[in-house]
Amino acid sequence: MDVKTPRPDPEIPLQPAVAAAGWRSPRGEPSLSNMFGSIQTRASGSFWRKLVAFLGPGYLVAVGYMDPGNWATSLAGGSKYGYALLSVALVSNVMAIILQSLCTRLGVGAGRDLAQACRDAYPRWVSWPLWLSAEIAITATDLAEVIGTAIGLNLLFGIPLELGVLITAADVFLVLALQAFGFRWIEAFVVALLGVIAACFAIQIAMADPEWGAVIAGFAPTTKILTEPGMLYLALGILGATVMPHNLYLHSGLVQTRGFGDSVPERREAIKLATIDSTVALTFALTINASILILAAATFHHTGKTDVAELDQAHALLAPMLGSTLAPTLFGIALLACGLNSTITATLAGQIVMEGFIQFKMAPWLRRMVTRMIAIVPAVVVTIWFGEKGTGQLLILSQVVLSLQLPFAVVPLVMFTASRAKMGVFVAPRWLTTAAVAIAAIIIALNIKLVFDFVTGA
Template identity: 50%
Template sequence: MNTNPSTLGALSAAQSDAQSHPANLDERDAPRRRGPRSGGRWYSFAGAGALVAVGYMDPGNWATALASGARYGYSLLFVVLVASLMGMLLQWVASRVGVVTGRDLAQLCRERFGPRTNFALWVACEIAIIACDVAEVVGSAVALQLLFGISLTAGVLFSAVGTFAMLALQSRGRRPLQRVVTALILFVSVCFVVELALAHPSWSDALRGVAPSPQLVRDAGMLWLAAGVLGATVMPHNLYLHSTLVRGHARGRDDVSIGQALRGVNIDTFASLGLAFVVNASLLIVAAAVFHASGHTEVEDLADAHRLIAPLVGSQWAGVVFAAALLACGLNATVTGTLAGQAVMEGFLRLKMARWARALTTRALAIGPALVAVACFGQHGSNTLLVATQVVLSLQLPLAVIPLVSFASDARLMGRWRVARLPLALAWGCAGVIVALNGAMLWQAVFSG
């Protein structure tokens, strides 16, 4: 049998790259050559959406939603809705790129950009991951203090234990971890059903809050919180992670396999992120109904919210449910940052690090700022730090979104599966909104002082 030399070269290069860069974060799970089983049924592709959705309801989301609802009532519910829709669209684009190309966003950046650009993008993404991890550390520490009465400093240190406990589940593959993450998400959802029932919100006012408010462009405080909501909802490293988690889902590179994988991934993505939106909207609605309606508009701190929510709604269980849901979100969110850190390090630099080492490195960098904030400001400085970390995420977001949309619309890379027409226009519109919001926030910060 005659074989074209160029074909042999291409096969050799592909095999070399596959050996140096495994197709999944956990090599024992599902390499691209095997793909999910069950004959292409949609539920065989489920799981990645739950891991990504974790980043949409972490303690940073709690801080921004709580501050938004307490200070401005239902007015910023519009921002939560728009940010969630933008997140769904961009995660859909990221998963599509991963399934169709068999490569993740970081790998594509490495292939198509120069070394300096790649290094800059990697550093920016690592900053975003550390900022997110700071929020998770502080949020988990506050939850531990509220539930068990331990100091915030001890809570910060104990939060590292939760990271390794969650990641230990991956020793048996990714499925056990996905099941635990999904169970915790459902637990948080039930908690907020309880909180909504106790808060008795004004649903007519909440419906009006879905409409845009002109005050958003005039009020510096509202704009700051809007940027925080955006950064807390659409996280840059989640785009890298999603493309990594699904890149092995197509058994072959034929259209049938890719089409089956995309259908399953789409259902998983929209269902998981839809649930995350319900949780975030519920948190803002509870804050508006309990704190803003009672005149406690300055409630921004998670500890203050926990202290006030029980007497204001007339039930001691409100505080317990609040703290338990916060701890569940903090534990879940530790997984996302570690897996995303592995993805970007391997994709940009071709450096592989064990999960425990990656978690230890990221958490060590995050614990420093968290301990400084706790020492300087105590529990009342936690929320300011949480919101600030989400603004950092918003500033980093264009550096992930713009390359992602460019790759997704490239016909040479994506073929018939490229993103085009209305979805492409909406994706570029999202990028424009993110850049404009960040620009307006920076303008007000510089010139409004």
């Protein structure tokens, strides 16, 4: 069996097709250097055997598309507007698939993750603000994980929210344990928890028995999103929870865990296989996201409960409305699984962002603790001051913050992958660049509309 071995020295120059002619500085040491090229890929064999070696990063990216913050926005959207915002989930997912394919192209074709690319392409006065923006996005993501995990512990084990928020700091040991075993173990753990989440929602959807005709109609876009501020706010929350800024940095780094070689044919094949991996994984993520919204619409909106936005509130209402005590238990298990999964991916994204932008390496446990402490403080304050109701509002706010940070990651990504000087033969096709530019324009326009409505009180 012919098996490729990962390139042992990241400083070996790239082939001319991916040389650094279009960058301000040559490629330095890769982020997550201990995992760089650590997973072997197959040089020969069937398509499916080759694909198996590339499966994994897409599912870690998919985790970010179904984190606890996504739950809050989907529950609020489903309970208030029924199935209408399913169209936003669908469009957001299509946007995500296109943008993540560009991440794959950048990571494999240019040999840089997005953070490294920004550092190598822009002067410091541009790259450092971009780094701060990325850190804000990761903190907002971590805030959602802290609250979601704490609520999951509260729902399943009765642990007070304040104590649950503090307990979440211990998840760093989970990350360290998995990293010690190797990157494939991290991927396997994430995929296993995704299976648990999917099973929980499949059972709950069967119990809710939604109107499938209305579900299908909900995937058709509606102009009400632009004319109704409340719907736009939730739509942007869903967008921010689906197309997440830190995922763009994460994916462009994770694809480099594969030892795919340096030749043009090898990299072309790696881009194709890694894109298939992320597309399949994000389609799975859409199924989960749609399930949360469908569950809220069928259970709450259908019965007139249009103000359900808190996770604990949804948990309490599921049993009487679905007539089963199993439903809220499954809800809590899935929520806790989401929180644990998001913990892993946020830690990896944080490492990539810090190492890529400012070339500063920090022990994973220390990086995790710093980020988690920053997220815990507002979570504790809100929980103590406003109680359970405030946590739901904070979750939705965190997702809107993510949406506002999106342009600062999307625009550089599109610019880099559209540049032949930077990408060489791996430059994105014109149709893909056109689609990505349209996505960036839509995101920026919606954010401007949201800010305008907020300032004018519309």
